[in-house]
Amino acid sequence: MSSIISFPFREAVADVEYKGFLIPKGWKAMPLFRNIHHNPEFFSEPQKFNPSRFEVTPKPNTFMPFGSGVHACPGNELAKLETMIMVHHLVTKFRWELVGSECRIQYGPFPLPLNGLPTKFWRESTTYN
Template sequence: MPLTTRVIQETLRAASVLSFTFREAVQDVEFEGYLIPKGWKVLPLFRRIHHSSNFFPEPEKFEPSRFEVVPKPYTFMPFGSGSHSCPGSELAKLEMLVLLHHLTTSFRYLYCFPINFEY
């Protein structure tokens, strides 16, 4: 099931479940010439991170193979990260696996027009 897992990861990257969350700076941080003082509220935009070409080349392209290598820390966070991450993330991923299983085994699929696949 490695391919199925990568398809789910790429789906979570392409269509972020969690768009943003609020955090609080625990210390003064300088970011790109700006000072973020300790105590300020910070709003990380996960969709922006997941669609950054700095972390994912050709981010607009659906490419499950990009997850053959584990992403760098804090570049793929579909359910948040750290102590505030979604407690149901593993259940949600399992539900996606079950859904894909039923979709692929319960139906017959026909192409409406010729498609050339490249592998």
């Protein structure tokens, strides 16, 4: 849904005109990755958690959970591998469901589930909370 760092600062290395606005050389800019990730021009129903939207690779610079270029997170490949291993085990070894019907996200400075994310996990006859 969003990246860990929602708003890095960058310095303009040259004058840049963007949509009629001038960003002078030396000014600080703050790209909001969360706004890019939730842009309906790039993702249909951007507020809805829908992992299948990535069955088709997103357009360049429309999904940057780890930043990009020289400022990209150096641990991004490890984080992706760890996430895939965890999801593999959750999906193949456990049944699970969210407890409750409300799941909202709070932003500031990092995206976190409001009031946590209560989930019930179980394997066969044993329940894990």
